[in-house]
Structure formats: C-alpha cells, structure tokens
Amino acid sequence: MTARATPPAAASPASWEEHLFPLHAATEVDALWRAVLPLLRAAFAPCVRVTLFLGHFNMREARLVFTDPVIKQSADWFRERGRINPFTPYILSHRRIRHYIFRDIVGPREEFVRTEFYQRFARVEKWDKGMSGLCWDGDEVKSMFSIYRAPREPDFTSDEVARLHAVLPHIETAIDRVQKLQEERLHRKVLEEFNRYIPVGMVLLDWELKTVFANNEALKQCTIWNHGRQAARGLASREWFELPASLRTACEQIRGEILRLNAKDRFAVPPGLKRVPHPELPGCKASISVLNATPGLLAKPGFMLVLEDRSQEREPTAGLSEGAQRLLWTVSPSEREIALLICEGASNAEIARRLSKSLLTIKKQVTSLLAKLGVPSRARLMALLR
Numbered sequence: 171m172t173a174r175a176t177p178p179a180a181a182s183p184a185s186w187e188e189h190l191f192p193l194h195a196a197t198e199v200d201a202l203w204r205a206v207l208p209l210l211r212a213a214f215a216p217c218v219r220v221t222l223f224l225g226h227f228n229m230r231e232a233r234l235v236f237t238d239p240v241i242k243q244s245a246d247w248f249r250e251r252g253r254i255n256p257f258t259p260y261i262l263s264h265r266r267i268r269h270y271i272f273r274d275i276v277g278p279r280e281e282f283v284r285t286e287f288y289q290r291f292a293r294v295e296k297w298d299k300g301m302s303g304l305c306w307d308g309d310e311v312k313s314m315f316s317i318y319r320a321p322r323e324p325d326f327t328s329d330e331v332a333r334l335h336a337v338l339p340h341i342e343t344a345i346d347r348v349q350k351l352q353e354e355r356l357h358r359k360v361l362e363e364f365n366r367y368i369p370v371g372m373v374l375l376d377w378e379l380k381t382v383f384a385n386n387e388a389l390k391q392c393t394i395w396n397h398g399r400q401a402a403r404g405l406a407s408r409e410w411f412e413l414p415a416s417l418r419t420a421c422e423q424i425r426g427e428i429l430r431l432n433a434k435d436r437f438a439v440p441p442g443l444k445r446v447p448h449p450e451l452p453g454c455k456a457s458i459s460v461l462n463a464t465p466g467l468l469a470k471p472g473f474m475l476v477l478e479d480r481s482q483e484r485e486p487t488a489g490l491s492e493g494a495q496r497l498l499w500t501v502s503p504s505e506r507e508i509a510l511l512i513c514e515g516a517s518n519a520e521i522a523r524r525l526s527k528s529l530l531t532i533k534k535q536v537t538s539l540l541a542k543l544g545v546p547s548r549a550r551l552m553a554l555l556r
Contacts, residue, residue, distance in 0.1 A: 186213035186337070193344045199224065202348050203236040206341060210317055213337050214330060218297050219318035224345065231258075232314075241295060251291045257302070265309045269334055271326055272300040279321075301326045303334050305342040313345045369503050371477030373413070374461070377470035379421055384411065386502050391477035395448055395456075399481075403526035417456055420446045421473050424460060428471060453481035494555040497543060505539040508532065513552050 189209035196202040203222055210220045225233035231252050241248075252258070260275045261267070276282040279298055283289075292298060297318035304314040319325070362383055365372055371388035375381060384392070389407035395414040397405060424444060448454035454477075461472040490498070498506045511521045522532045536548070545551045 186333075188212075190340055193340060194347075196344055196348060197351055199234065199348060199352075202344055205344070206315065207236075207238055209337065209341075210315060213333055214301075214317045214326075216319065216323050217317045218320040218323065219295060219316075221316045221318070223314045223316075225313075243294075251287075254287050254290075256285070256287055261304070261311065266306050267304060268338065269301065269303050269331060271331070272302075273325060296320055299323075299325045301330070301334065303338045303341070305338070305345065312349075313342070315341065369499065369506070371475075373475040373477070375413070375421060375473040375475065377425070377472060379413070379418060379425075379473070381411075381413065382472065386504075388475075388477055390502075390504065391454070391479060394451070394479065395454060395477070399451065400526065406531070414456075416449065417446055417458070417475060420444055420456075420458055421475075424458065424473065428460070451479075451481075454479050490555060497554065501539055501542050505535055505542070508535055509539055509543075509551065509555065512536070512548050513555050 186209055189205065189212055193202070193205040193209055196205050206222050207220055211217060219237060219239065221235065221237040223232035223235055256276055257270070257272075260270065264270070273279075273282075276285065276287075282292075282298060288298065295318070298321045300316055300318040302314055302316040305312050317326075362385075365383075366385045368385065369387055371391035372383070372385050373381060373388045373392070374383040386407070389411050390402070392412065392414055393402040393405055393407045393410050395417070396402075396412055397410070444458040446456045446458065448456075456478075457476045459474045461474050498509060501509065507525070508521055511524065516524070518529060518532045518536060521527075521536075522529045525532070540546070540548075540551060543551065543554065545554055
C-alpha cells in the first residue's frame with residue numbers, strides 16, 4: 171500500500187498576519203522581498219521554495235526575480251528554463267487570472283515528471299507541485315509569486331487557495347507602493363539633474379530648514395552671500411556651502427507666521443514671494459516661497475529659495491551668435507565664464523589667476539565644460555562659439 175502524504179495543517183491567521191507589518195512598512199524592493207518571503211512561508215507551510223517575480227514589460231519575463239533558496243545556475247540555464255516554461259503560455263491565454271495550481275497546467279504528477287521541463291529544471295529545483303498568485307495592470311502581468319512543494323509534501327488544498335486570495339491583496343498593495351516610491355525617486359532624480367546646471371540658484375529646505383537639494387549655482391551664490399564675490403572665487407562652493415543667515419532668518423519668520431495660524435482654519439500663507447536683498451552686495455537677491463502648503467497634506471511645508479546675482483548679466487556674451495549663447499546656457503555660470511576666457515585665448519594658468527582659483531580646479535572645470543558641449547579640444551570649443 172502506498173503511503174499518502176499528510177495534508178498540511180491549516181495556518182492560523184495569527185501565524186501569517188504578523189508578517190503583514192513589515193510588508194506594509196517596506197519602501198525598497200529588497201525590504202519587500204524580505205517581508206514577502208516569511209509571509210508566504212508561514213501562510214503556505216510546508217514549501218520547499220518561494221519565488222517573487224517583479225518588473226514585467228508587456229507580458230515578457232520578469233526583470234527582477236527573487237527566489238529562496240537561491241538557484242546557482244548560469245544565465246543560459248535560466249534562459250532555457252524560460253523558453254520551455256509551460257506556465258507562460260497558460261498565463262498568456264488566461265489574462266487577469268488571479269491564481270493557478272500547477273497540476274491544472276502540467277497534469278498529474280506521474281505525467282509531469284516525464285516532461286522535459288521537470289527533468290531539466292523542476293527536479294533540479296526539488297519541486298513537483300506548486301501554486302501562483304498574479305497581480306495585473308489591465309491585461310499585463312505586473313507581478314506574481316509562486317510557492318513550490320517537494321515530492322514528499324502534499325498538494326495545495328481549496329483552503330490554501332482561499333488563503334492565497336486573502337494574502338494576495340496585501341502583497342499587491344505593497345508592490346504598488348514600492349513601485350510608486352521608485353517612480354517618484356526616479357522623477358526626482360531627473361528633476362534634480364535638470365535643475366543642477368540651470369544658471370539660477372535653487373535651494374529646497376524642509377520644515378526644519380535642513381537642505382533637501384541645492385543646485386550648483388545655489389552653492390556658488392550662497393558662498394558669495396556669505397563671503398563676498400572676490401573671496402568666493404577662491405573657495406570650493408560645495409565645501410563652503412551654508413545657508414546665509416539672513417535667508418535662514420527670513421524662512422524662520424515665514425515659519426512663525428504659519429505656526430501662528432489657527433490649526434482648524436483653512437491653511438493659508440501670505441500671498442506672493444518674500445524677497446530678500448543682500449545687505450551689502452548690489453544685484454544679489456533671493457526669493458522665498460512656501461511649498462507643500464495644500465490643506466490636508468501630511469507632509470509639513472518646505473521652502474524654495476531662488477538666488478540670483480544680477481551683476482552677472484554684464485557678462486560679455488552679446489557679441490556671440492544666438493547659437494553660441496544657447497550652448498553656453500546649457501553649462502553652469504562658472505563654466506560659461508571659463509568658456510568666454512578660453513575664447514579670448516587665455517591659458518588654464520591665466521584663467522586660474524584671473525578667477526582666483528587653483529590650476530587643478532580650472533583643469534577639472536575645463537574638462538567638464540568640454541564634455542558637456544561635446545567637443546574634444548579648446549580649439550574646437552573656440553570654433554564652436556565663434
């Protein structure tokens with residue numbers, strides 16, 4: 171008589187629901203996987219393997235695959251596994267299906283173990299049965315997970331299918347949140363890179379007046395505000411960056427006005443920008459506005475500072491062609507200044523002397539300037555700007 175596998179004991183809600191807390195706290199993909207793994211192992215014990223698939227494009231293979239235990243095989247092995255995988259065609263022909271049990275696709279065990287897929291892959295991974303849950307974005311899979319069981323372990327029951335449908339919405343919500351956060355970080359990175367080189371100083375402060383972002387021109391302008399134009403030429407702006415005291419005081423005054431508002435009233439701040447001129451340097455001024463002030467938002471307001479030095483408007487670019495001026499607009503003001511001196515025929519040593527900077531700093535800035543404008547030499551730069 172053949173011994174029958176003992177059905178798995180039903181997982182109590184407490185045994186797997188306790189794993190929901192780290193799942194819903196995850197903000198990164200690795201943390202998401204670290205939360206999904208124990209959740210699925212607790213909800214569907216026993217299981218020999220758990221896999222999470224993320225980042226599908228147009229019903230293609232997942233770009234991110236996490237599996238435990240780790241499978242130590244070559245990339246060619248995984249490619250071939252994907253090629254003859256019997257589950258992908260089934261998913262393609264059953265769009266928006268929320269789960270499937272492996273036996274419904276590959277047949278009973280005695281048939282499955284004779285297939286090429288089992289012989290080459292499933293047997294290596296030590297499973298012969300499994301179940302998957304799928305999350306969809308319209309007609310395209312956006313993520314899925316699979317739980318696998320070894321030959322000595324029982325197949326999945328209707329109670330476990332019901333449990334999968336209880337767990338699936340939690341995992342889908344967590345995946346959607348992490349994906350949204352990644353998209354927001356990507357967009358922020360793109361905007362930061364865009365803003366980093368525009369010729370207007372921009373500083374973003376949080377509620378505590380800590381710097382969230384400052385572009386290259388802001389670093390330079392803050393150094394000018396704190397040390398004067400002449401001294402600032404010889405200082406590394408990033409190393410000497412500090413929010414000017416007068417601008418900090420202005421932000422504190424705005425913050426005080428916000429705190430004096432009745433918390434139950436509709437949130438409002440004084441209209442317009444707060445403009446702060448430099449007390450000693452003509453042409454240097456800053457504008458301060460409040461960010462994130464919409465009623466109902468959980469985030470505390472922040473502050474956007476725009477710093478300008480109107481004295482730079484006297485730069486001798488008027489004699490350049492319109493195309494040359496557009497090119498110079500794509501680099502930082504410091505690099506623009508160097509480009510103009512190169513066009514005058516100045517050497518690196520002469521530029522360093524005239525700008526009160528070290529020769530090494532000028533060499534680095536010239537290299538950066540040439541790379542940004544896509545020219546291989548100073549001579550080509552001079553030809554480009556003429």
